[in-house]
Amino acid sequence: MQDSKTKKRVLVVHYSQTGQLERVARSVATPLLNDDAVQLDFLPLKPREAFPFPWPFLRFINTFPESAHQVPCALDLQIEHLQSQYDLVILAYQVWYLAPSIPVSSFLQSDLAARLLADTPVVTVIACRNMWLQAQEKVKAHLHRLGANLVGNIVLVDAAGSVASFFATPLWVLTGRKGPHWFGLVPPAGVSERDVEGAQRFGEALRQRLTSAEALDIDVLKGLGAAPVNDKLILSEKIATRSFYLWGKLFLACGAPDSLMRKPLAALYTLFLLLMIVTVVPITAILKWLFSPLMKKRIAGQKAYYAGPSGD
Numbered sequence: 001m002q003d004s005k006t007k008k009r010v011l012v013v014h015y016s017q018t019g020q021l022e023r024v025a026r027s028v029a030t031p032l033l034n035d036d037a038v039q040l041d042f043l044p045l046k047p048r049e050a051f052p053f054p055w056p057f058l059r060f061i062n063t064f065p066e067s068a069h070q071v072p073c074a075l076d077l078q079i080e081h082l083q084s085q086y087d088l089v090i091l092a093y094q095v096w097y098l099a100p101s102i103p104v105s106s107f108l109q110s111d112l113a114a115r116l117l118a119d120t121p122v123v124t125v126i127a128c129r130n131m132w133l134q135a136q137e138k139v140k141a142h143l144h145r146l147g148a149n150l151v152g153n154i155v156l157v158d159a160a161g162s163v164a165s166f167f168a169t170p171l172w173v174l175t176g177r178k179g180p181h182w183f184g185l186v187p188p189a190g191v192s193e194r195d196v197e198g199a200q201r202f203g204e205a206l207r208q209r210l211t212s213a214e215a216l217d218i219d220v221l222k223g224l225g226a227a228p229v230n231d232k233l234i235l236s237e238k239i240a241t242r243s244f245y246l247w248g249k250l251f252l253a254c255g256a257p258d259s260l261m262r263k264p265l266a267a268l269y270t271l272f273l274l275l276m277i278v279t280v281v282p283i284t285a286i287l288k289w290l291f292s293p294l295m296k297k298r299i300a301g302q303k304a305y306y307a308g309p310s311g312d
C-alpha cells in the first residue's frame with residue numbers, strides 16, 4: 001500500500017442531470033481509480049434548488065439568460081472529505097446555451113473554487129450536443145482569473161451529428177427520453193457508448209504523467225483526439241452567443257425566471273429563435289460555403305486555437 005502522504009491527489013468536480021456526463025467523468029477517472037498511487041475524490045455539484053429534468057418547455061427557454069450571463073445559483077456542497085490541495089482537478093461540465101451549465105459556472109465563481117483551483121493543473125471534460133467552443137472560452141476566463149493552469153480539454157459530443165442532434169438533444173431534455181423519436185426519423189440523443197468507454201485513454205495518459213517524473217503540462221493529451229473542433233460551428237456560435245447575451249439582458253431586466261413578465265417574453269423569444277433558424281442559419285451556411293476558399297488559413301488558425309491545449 002502506498003503511503004497516503006505520497007499519493008497523487010486528484011479531484012473530479014462534476015454536474016450532470018441524466019448521469020451521462022458523470023459516466024464520462026468516471027470513465028476518464030477509471031485508470032486513476034485503479035492506481036494505488038493515486039487518491040481520487042469526487043465533488044458532485046448539487047444546486048440547492050434542483051433544475052428540472054425533463055425540462056418544461058418554457059422553463060428550458062427561460063434559463064438561457066441566467067446561463068448566458070452566468071448568474072450563479074446556491075450550491076449545497078459536501079466538502080468534508082476534500083483535501084486542501086490537489087495535484088490535478090478534473091472539471092466535468094455540460095454546456096447550457098453556449099455557457100457552462102449554471103451549477104458549474106456557480107462553482108467557478110465560489111470561494112471553494114478559488115481555494116481548490118489556484119495554482120492547480122486542471123483538465124476540463126465536456127459532454128454536450130456539439131456546441132461547446134464559447135462555453136470553453138468562458139471556463140478558460142474563470143480558470144485564468146482563479147490562477148488555475150488548464151492542461152487539457154476532453155470533448156465528447158452527441159453521436160447523431162449536427163442536423164439530427166438539433167432535434168434529438170432538445171427532445172431528450174424536454175421529454176426525458178433519449179429516443180429514437182418520431183418513428184425513427186430522429187435518432188437517439190447523447191454520446192455513444194463507444195466514446196464513453198474510449199474516454200479511459202485520456203485517464204490513462206493523465207495517470208502516466210501523474211505517477212512519473214514527467215511534468216503534467218499541456219502535452220499530456222496531445223495526439224489522443226481529445227478536442228475535435230467542428231469549424232462550421234465557429235461563426236454560428238459567435239452569432240448565437242451575442243444574441244443570447246443581448247436578449248438575456250432584456251430578460252434579466254424583467255426579473256427572476258418565475259416573474260410574470262418573463263413568460264410572454266420567453267414565448268416571443270421562441271418565435272424569434274425559430275425565425276433565426278429558418279433565415280439566418282441557412283444564410284450564414286451559404287455565406288460560409290461561398291467564402292470558405294478565401295478564409296481557409298483564418299479558419300485553420302481558429303480551429304487550432306479552439307482545439308487547444310489538447311489538440312484536434
Ligand SMILES: Cc1cc2nc3c(=O)[nH]c(=O)nc-3n(C[C@H](O)[C@H](O)[C@H](O)COP(=O)(O)O)c2cc1C
Pocket residue numbers: 015016017018019020021022055060063094095096097098099127128129130131132169173
Ligand atoms: C438548458 C440546456 C441548454 C443546453 N444548451 C446546449 C448548448 O448550448 N450546446 C450544446 O452542445 N448542448 C447543449 N445542451 C445539451 C447538454 O450540454 C447535455 O448534452 C445534455 O443536457 C445532457 O447532459 P447530462 O446527460 O450530463 O445531464 C443543453 C441542455 C440543456 C438542458
